[in-house]
Structure formats: structure tokens, C-alpha cells
Amino acid sequence: MLRFWVSIGFSLLIHTEFCSAFCPKNGISGSTAGSCFFGLELNKTFDDANNFCATYFNGKLASITTPLDDSKVLELARSFFKSAENVWLGGTYDGSKIEWLDGSPDVYQNFVSETAPGKVVLNLKGGQWSTPTWNSMIPFICLVKDNDISTPSPSPTVPSPNTCPNSSPCPSGWTYIETFKSCYKLIYTVNGASGDENCRVANANLASIHSPEENKIVYELTKTGVNDLQAWILFGGQRTGLGVDDWKWSDGSPWNYTNWAPGEPNNYSGNSYCVRFYADVTNPAMTAKWDDWPCDMAYRAALCQQPAKF
Numbered sequence: 001m002l003r004f005w006v007s008i009g010f011s012l013l014i015h016t017e018f019c020s021a022f023c024p025k026n027g028i029s030g031s032t033a034g035s036c037f038f039g040l041e042l043n044k045t046f047d048d049a050n051n052f053c054a055t056y057f058n059g060k061l062a063s064i065t066t067p068l069d070d071s072k073v074l075e076l077a078r079s080f081f082k083s084a085e086n087v088w089l090g091g092t093y094d095g096s097k098i099e100w101l102d103g104s105p106d107v108y109q110n111f112v113s114e115t116a117p118g119k120v121v122l123n124l125k126g127g128q129w130s131t132p133t134w135n136s137m138i139p140f141i142c143l144v145k146d147n148d149i150s151t152p153s154p155s156p157t158v159p160s161p162n163t164c165p166n167s168s169p170c171p172s173g174w175t176y177i178e179t180f181k182s183c184y185k186l187i188y189t190v191n192g193a194s195g196d197e198n199c200r201v202a203n204a205n206l207a208s209i210h211s212p213e214e215n216k217i218v219y220e221l222t223k224t225g226v227n228d229l230q231a232w233i234l235f236g237g238q239r240t241g242l243g244v245d246d247w248k249w250s251d252g253s254p255w256n257y258t259n260w261a262p263g264e265p266n267n268y269s270g271n272s273y274c275v276r277f278y279a280d281v282t283n284p285a286m287t288a289k290w291d292d293w294p295c296d297m298a299y300r301a302a303l304c305q306q307p308a309k310f
């Protein structure tokens with residue numbers, strides 16, 4: 001099986017399959033050979049969701065051009081998304097036509113009647129498409145295709161791929177990042193104790209960070225694109241004493257990198273035993289920085305991490 005490596009902006013290496021598009025375990029093959037639809041349970045705006053599909057999977061928000069794909073994607077979404085009402089598809093509707101982000105033709109539509117112009121979502125309850133009245137932060141469905149093949153006449157000894165291998169070394173619903181050989185998942189609305197416990201129940205730990213590249217991926221996984229004064233993400237830093245350097249990672253890995261915001265860690269109020277990660281803050285200088293913070297506060301989400309299993 002041929003594989004290639006995509007080098008993206010900040011030198012992360014994301015693995016994908018050349019015989020067909022990379023397909024996570026929860027993915028399904030589309031009607032186009034080598035295509036794969038899959039859901040991501042990360043709440044993002046339309047543009048950020050599409051950027052995520054592009055950056056980490058070399059794909060786009062999903063286009064749907066056949067009734068069969070429509071029904072398969074609905075089945076996928078209903079089984080994958082536990083609590084979502086709507087999920088992004090990759091279309092913009094002008095009231096009569098759809099423009100798909102991946103350039104697919106406007107040959108099939110499944111809107112509820114009198115849908116207004118806007119970005120297209122799939123409604124999991126009704127099973128039809130509509131357009132939300134504002135650019136919500138919701139989960140989304142990516143579509144990856146193997147149509148970027150640059151060799152026009154592949155060797156006849158290489159079998160033509162027509163299936164989408166379930167090649168992700170991560171459990172269903174987790175995001176695989178090749179560079180760190182890790183699987184990530186967000187658990188929403190936690191405090192320090194419940195976030196830690198929920199990761200452990202899933203055989204994972206709160207995420208640890210050991211380099212600027214790893215800090216960047218945590219940012220990419222946790223930002224939503226909408227600034228929020230309380231956009232705090234819990235990850236695995238834990239205070240072990242009162243000193244500035246008295247910290248450890250909950251997964252036991254070495255404490256060898258920090259990205260504290262200016263003046264941090266300050267142990268303000270004397271009980272800042274956890275760390276919050278600034279995902280979407282109004283001050284750009286604070287973006288992706290860390291602040292020691294009380295564990296019993298409400299965090300937008302916890303980021304869990306576990307090693308990929310091959």
C-alpha cells in the first residue's frame with residue numbers, strides 16, 4: 001500500500017493513504033471510489049471546521065451529491081454524534097443553488113421546505129438539510145477523496161483501490177495526529193476532577209505538551225474560532241508544590257516544556273493546581289498560552305490523549 005506524507009505549515013506530518021483517502025475507523029466509503037466520509041466531534045464554526053478537514057486530513061467539509069451518500073452520511077452521523085442536533089456539511093446555499101467547497105456539482109439537494117440562504121447543515125433528527133441563522137459552533141463531517149493522484153497512468157500491477165481501509169490507529173471518535181503518534185478527544189464542560197476522570201475512563205490521560213509543535217496541535221484541536229472570555233481548556237499539567245517549577249504531567253511524561261502567559265504561574269488565590277489553556281481569547285497575545293488556575297473551576301472542555309495503537 002502506497003502512502004505519502006503531507007507536510008503542513010508548522011511541520012506537522014499527517015499520514016494519509018494514497019491508495020484511497022485516509023479513513024478513520026468511524027468513516028464510511030462514499031459512492032466515489034476511494035472517498036471517505038467521517039465525523040469529527042469538535043465544535044467549530046463553518047470556516048474553522050473546513051480548515052480542520054483541510055489541514056489535518058487533506059479534505060473538505062463534506063459534499064453530498066447522491067441520495068445514497070445522503071442516506072449513508074445520515075446513518076453515520078446518527079450513530080457517531082451522541083448529542084448533536086445539526087452538523088456542518090460543506091455547502092453554501094443561495095436559496096436555489098448550492099456551492100460545495102470541494103467543487104462538486106449541484107446535482108442533488110435535500111433541504112427542508114423554504115430553507116433560507118446560508119451555510120448547509122444536516123439535521124440529525126429530521127434527516128434533511130437546512131441553514132442555521134448564525135454561524136454556530138457545531139460538529140462536522142469531512143470528506144476526503146483520492147482524486148489528487150498526480151500520476152495519470154498508474155502501474156497496472158498496482159490494484160485500483162475501491163475501498164476505504166479503516167486505517168486509523170485510534171478508537172472511533174478520536175482524532176489521530178501522526179506527528180505525535182497520538183489520539184485526541186475533547187470532553188466538554190468539565191472541571192479538573194471530572195475532566196481527568198473522563199479521560200482515564202477512556203483509557204487516556206489529559207493531554208501533555210512537550211514542544212511548540214505539540215502546543216500548536218492542542219490549539220488547533222481546541223479552538224473554535226469564536227472568542228470567549230471563558231474559552232479555557234483543561235489539559236494535563238498538575239501542580240506538585242508551591243514553586244514555579246513544581247509541576248508534572250498527569251500521564252507521567254517529563255515536564256520539559258512550558259508556554260506560560262506573562263506573569264504565570266502565579267498561584268493566584270493559592271489554589272491554582274491545574275492549568276488552563278487559552279483557546280479563543282480576545283487578546284491575541286494570550287492565544288495558546290497557559291495559566292495556572294483552580295481545578296474546581298468550570299472549563300469549556302478537557303483534551304484527552306492516548307498513544308496510537310498500530
Ligand SMILES: [Ca+2]
Binds near residue numbers: 264267268272292293
Ligand atoms: Ca494563574
